[in-house]
Amino acid sequence: MNKKELNPYVSVDCVIFGFDLEQLYVLLIDSGSMEGYKQSRMAVPGDLIYDTENLDTAARRVLKELTGIENIYLEQIGAFGDPDRIGKKASDRKWLESIRAMPEARVITVAYYSLVRMPNFNPKASSFAKSAGWAPVSEVHDLAFDHYEILQSGLEQLKRKIKIQPIGFNLLPEKFTLSQLHKLYECIYDKALDKRNFRRKILNLNILTNLDEKQIGVPHKPSQLFKFNEENYKKLSEEGFDNFGF
Amino acid sequence: MNKKELNPYVSVDCVIFGFDLEQLYVLLIDSGSMEGYKQSRMAVPGDLIYDTENLDTAARRVLKELTGIENIYLEQIGAFGDPDRIGKKASDRKWLESIRAMPEARVITVAYYSLVRMPNFNPKASSFAKSAGWAPVSEVHDLAFDHYEILQSGLEQLKRKIKIQPIGFNLLPEKFTLSQLHKLYECIYDKALDKRNFRRKILNLNILTNLDEKQIGVPHKPSQLFKFNEENYKKLSEEGFDNFGF
Structure with a gap:
């Protein structure tokens, strides 16, 4: 194959989760704009790789080409390779x-995910994407190909991840309240978490600095503001939590 | 492609870890037996997938064809797709x-791993494997293609896994001592773990049943025997540990 030739057998797909202090969203494109195909067709951003490109590079390129989003850390979820994964519907x-060019080719896809703070990333559709935007995860029930299954795997990965690494840096404003951090954890766990228990456990991790400052201009009793202790947060991210404390 | 045609662009590789109560091993094949190529060439068992096969099925088939080993649970590590991953050396x-048939094709590989109790799995080489056997992980420094890198990813996955799930069932004899379980954790963490601390934390998980029985015929003071509480072990495997205890 030539340098800039697409590899018709391997694609990458990007499951980008967004958080807006209230809900968990997923970045979707409408890929239904091709000639002779007018129906809306929602999918996570994805496309074939170039034959000279490694997988991580391809994921970053495809995400940028379809949605304009760049400079985020993408982590691999894994490969999806059912023989009929793209030809069922x-x-x-x-x-x-x-x-x-080869619509009948069997395509294995390698999925990536990321979790970003939403207001910092405004998608702009291009290439074959007709539109690109954030959809609340709870309202997504059907996607192109096996993308719904891939989305679910991304959510599972996220749930596993917060069991061994802290989360929140880059997702919350620099100064945030414990309620906002609590909300983030509830969104990912997808269940209510006892507030007092959460406060105690998160403070025990020693990754938060109490700023001795309160919120201003809020329509409720202002809460205490915190920021992450960057050094401790980084250390815990690298080492991971350890239930055994070994 | 035909039903039983190999897909020249996608392979699977299996990183099978073995434990013998003393050390961690990895299952390797010597793939250097082809005509005109006599040098020993160690690799993890792997091969191209069939075009009609899904990835999990392919991994199980390839492992069985090359080493005779079957009926083990394989978990995906992820995809490896550097453009020159198989053509560097x-x-x-x-x-x-x-x-x-297409030696120049770019091959993406999907890697799987498993951890088994060694005496229960005796590899028998077949297909293009000249030999198959267990090598101590600590003595493996070089492998075919990018298999050394894949092996390291398998080890990382194992380390992450024991932070969120219990381990040991099917790896230890039905009745075992806390020293044997401690040894397993030390092998995977690849470092010494404080014995007293380990005992306390592992007993707190409530997955062990004290058998009120001691070892017999050992050349040292016999130790107390335990078995796994299957129900609690299974529950914890499914839910995963949770540092926050949410």
């Missing part, structure tokens, strides 16, 4: 025929 | 030319 087959 | 290129 008629709408998917029609789309493939309209866009791919 | 002259010995790898020579081997590819001797065995593959």
